[in-house]
Amino acid sequence: MNIFQDTGKYTLLMKRVLVAPDRWRMFFRQLPKELEKLGLQSLPIVVIISIFIGAIMTIQTKLNTENPMLPTYSTGLVTRDTLLLEFSSTILCLILAGKIGSNIASEIGTMRITEQIDALEIMGVNSANYLILPKIVAFVFMMPFLVIFSMTIGLVGGYLVGVFSDIITTADYLLGIQYAFIPYYVFYSLVKSLVFAFIISSVAAYYGYYAYGGALDVGKASTNAVVNGSILILFFNLLITNVMLN
Amino acid sequence: MISVKNVDKIFGDNHVLKNISADFEAGKTNMIIGASGSGKTVLMKSIIGLHRINNGRIEYDGRNLPDMKMSDIRILRREVGMLFQGSALFDSLSVLENVMYPLEMFSRTSKEEMKDRAITCLKRVDLPEHSYHLAPSEISGGMQKRVAIARAISLQPKYLFCDEPNSGLDPKTSLIIDQLISEITHEFNITTIINSHDMNSVMEIGEHIIFINKGEKAWEGSKEDIFHVENEELNDFVFASELYQKVKKANQ
Numbered sequence: 001m002n003i004f005q006d007t008g009k010y011t012l013l014m015k016r017v018l019v020a021p022d023r024w025r026m027f028f029r030q031l032p033k034e035l036e037k038l039g040l041q042s043l044p045i046v047v048i049i050s051i052f053i054g055a056i057m058t059i060q061t062k063l064n065t066e067n068p069m070l071p072t073y074s075t076g077l078v079t080r081d082t083l084l085l086e087f088s089s090t091i092l093c094l095i096l097a098g099k100i101g102s103n104i105a106s107e108i109g110t111m112r113i114t115e116q117i118d119a120l121e122i123m124g125v126n127s128a129n130y131l132i133l134p135k136i137v138a139f140v141f142m143m144p145f146l147v148i149f150s151m152t153i154g155l156v157g158g159y160l161v162g163v164f165s166d167i168i169t170t171a172d173y174l175l176g177i178q179y180a181f182i183p184y185y186v187f188y189s190l191v192k193s194l195v196f197a198f199i200i201s202s203v204a205a206y207y208g209y210y211a212y213g214g215a216l217d218v219g220k221a222s223t224n225a226v227v228n229g230s231i232l233i234l235f236f237n238l239l240i241t242n243v244m245l246n
Numbered sequence: 247m248i249s250v251k252n253v254d255k256i257f258g259d260n261h262v263l264k265n266i267s268a269d270f271e272a273g274k275t276n277m278i279i280g281a282s283g284s285g286k287t288v289l290m291k292s293i294i295g296l297h298r299i300n301n302g303r304i305e306y307d308g309r310n311l312p313d314m315k316m317s318d319i320r321i322l323r324r325e326v327g328m329l330f331q332g333s334a335l336f337d338s339l340s341v342l343e344n345v346m347y348p349l350e351m352f353s354r355t356s357k358e359e360m361k362d363r364a365i366t367c368l369k370r371v372d373l374p375e376h377s378y379h380l381a382p383s384e385i386s387g388g389m390q391k392r393v394a395i396a397r398a399i400s401l402q403p404k405y406l407f408c409d410e411p412n413s414g415l416d417p418k419t420s421l422i423i424d425q426l427i428s429e430i431t432h433e434f435n436i437t438t439i440i441n442s443h444d445m446n447s448v449m450e451i452g453e454h455i456i457f458i459n460k461g462e463k464a465w466e467g468s469k470e471d472i473f474h475v476e477n478e479e480l481n482d483f484v485f486a487s488e489l490y491q492k493v494k495k496a497n498q
Contacts, residue, residue: 023351115334122294122407123348124323 010206016128017136017202030134038100038135038201039142043149049095050150053087054079054157062167075168076176079158081185088150089189090237093196096146097229101204104135105225108208109218117209132205136198143197144190151186188244195240196233203229247271248293248405248437253302255285255292262288263299264461272404273435275428275451277442280458281483287409289458290441294326294407295319306405324352327398327436329408329427333390335382335397342368342378345396352401367396371426388419392426399430406431408440412447424450445484448472457483 021027061082062075108131111117120127155177162170204225211221248270255263262285270276280286291297293304295311304311306322314322335344345364353360368378371392377385382393391411398406408427412420428451431438442448448455449469457465459479467475472484 026350111337114332114337115330116336118296119328119330119334119336121296122323122326122328123351124320124326125351126320 006206009210010203013128013132013206013209014202016126017132017205019126019129021129021133022126026130027134030130031138034134034138035142038103038139039146042096042099042142042146045095045099046092046146046150047153049092050083050088050153051157051160053091054083054154055161056157057082057087057154058158058161058173059165059167072169072172073176073179076158076173077179078176079173080155080177080181083151083154084185084189088147088154089192089196090233092147092150093143093193093200093233094230097196097200097204097233098226100139101200101225101229102222104201104204105208105211105222106218108132108205109211109221112209112211113214113218128209132202132209135205136201139201140194140197143193147189147193148186151189188240191244192237192240195236199232199236200229203232247307248439249303249305250289250293251303251305253289253292253304254300255288255297256300262461263292266302266458266461266463268456268463268466270437270439271454272437273432274453275431275438275440276454276456277440277448277452278456278458279442279448279452279483281443284458285461286441286443286458290407290409290439293439294328295323324348324401325404327401327403327406329391329394329398329406329411331410331413333382333387333394335390335393337382340379340381341373341385341393344382344393345400348397348401364396364400367400368393370399370430371396387414388416388423391415391419391423395423395426395430399434402434403436406436406438408438408442410441410443412442412444417446420444420446421450427451443483448484459483 058075058079061078065074065078108117111131117127117131120130158177159170159173162168162173204222207221207225207228208218211218250266250268250270253263253266254261266289278286278289288297292299293311295304299312302312306325309322311319311322335341336347339347342361342364345367346360349355349360349363353363355363365378373389373392373396377389382390385393406427411423411427415423424447427438427440430436440447440451452469455465455467455469455472456463457477457480465475465477465480472480475481
């Protein structure tokens with residue numbers, strides 16, 4: 001029953017969010033702040049995670065494919081395809097669902113419990129549109145850049161394994177990441193990331209917007225935003241993969 | 247003027263407001279008083295339209311709020327200022343930006359004119375100039391209330407709502423805020439409705455008082471009448487403190 005109620009409330013909220021802003025000037029004032037907060041401030045975590053995962057994936061792939069029948073470049077190839085197809089879109093978005101989702105839910109939730117949203121409503125402002133739309137637009141806009149950045153840094157992480165260890169040679173690795181490259185995989189990954197960015201920002205905003213009570217309830221809203229956002233990402237990952245790769 | 251006629255509000259099985267009627271005149275400080283849980287906040291939120299009432303009429307100079315479309319309610323709300331219990335200032339904006347916010351959303355004037363108007367409002371509430379560029383968290387509770395009043399009057403509202411304006415303030419600051427609300431009400435001929443359970447405020451600025459008890463209007467009158475009323479619930483509420491019992495004796 002709750003799932004239907006939540007879906008209905010979420011749809012009604014999005015109906016209020018996805019309309020032209022009352023004042024474009026205010027929207028464009030908010031947008032750069034959100035681009036910086038949701039996009040640029042996510043870069044450090046994207047860099048750290050991508051470089052380590054890229055390196056670890058290269059080592060594990062090499063250790064699990066110690067077979068003379070397999071070509072030496074296969075490690076680079078597997079690392080590249082795993083990064084492109086799954087890590088830099090889905091896994092990265094699951095991680096960002098934690099960072100961005102909790103950030104959005106707690107910010108809007110705190111505004112709700114401190115009556116700042118009521119203040120906006122009483123002024124005659126469409127508070128849902130004013131608060132949520134810049135966040136969704138900013139995050140959906142920034143996500144493809146974060147994904148491409150993650151792919152690049154992940155591949156650099158794998159390359160560094162070749163440079164600093166004797167697990168794989170850099171020449172084999174570089175050959176592997178160029179071999180049988182399918183550009184469609186990048187497109188598929190970017191499409192997924194756009195959908196996931198919308199899910200993360202809108203679901204978190206939904207839980208924050210309807211938070212009530214005190215600080216504890218803002219914490220609950222934040223947790224719900226991360227958990228349900230992550231579940232939806234996994235569900236849509238399956239759906240999009242089925243449609244685009246089958 | 248705001249007229250409330252036969253208003254009922256029900257939450258599930260809980261009948262919170264029962265057939266409440268009252269007129270709130272312009273240029274007067276109208277007060278809704280009552281114990282915690284009596285329904286006064288629900289009444290105020292219903293008047294503003296944050297709660298949809300189950301029955302009755304809420305007329306803003308003849309315009310019935312429950313009959314209005316959302317777009318019309320938004321337009322009406324531009325004539326409304328509200329002072330929240332916790333001030334509800336926007337954390338991400340400075341003091342000056344908070345006061346400029348309604349102007350930037352709804353007025354078509356230049357940025358300089360908006361800034362001038364915001365500064366006029368801040369000066370009207372006696373806020374020191376050095377605090378204009380501070381964040382709301384960097385100023386005291388009393389100053390936050392002043393900023394909230396300045397924001398509420400920036401668009402020259404016809405209706406002003408104050409929810410527990412003295413909550414969390416010391417007696418001296420409370421008095422200053424009360425006087426400020428009263429002065430602004432008379433100066434701009436605003437229909438002001440104040441929600442309070444602070445008897446000092448009631449005695450200081452209450453010109454028209456409505457007492458809510460268990461969701462019903464139990465009494466209506468002026469602060470002068472309050473000492474001569476034979477209403478048990480009202481007397482229990484008003485003269486709960488020893489001080490007011492002495493004041494009552496002195497008045498009788």
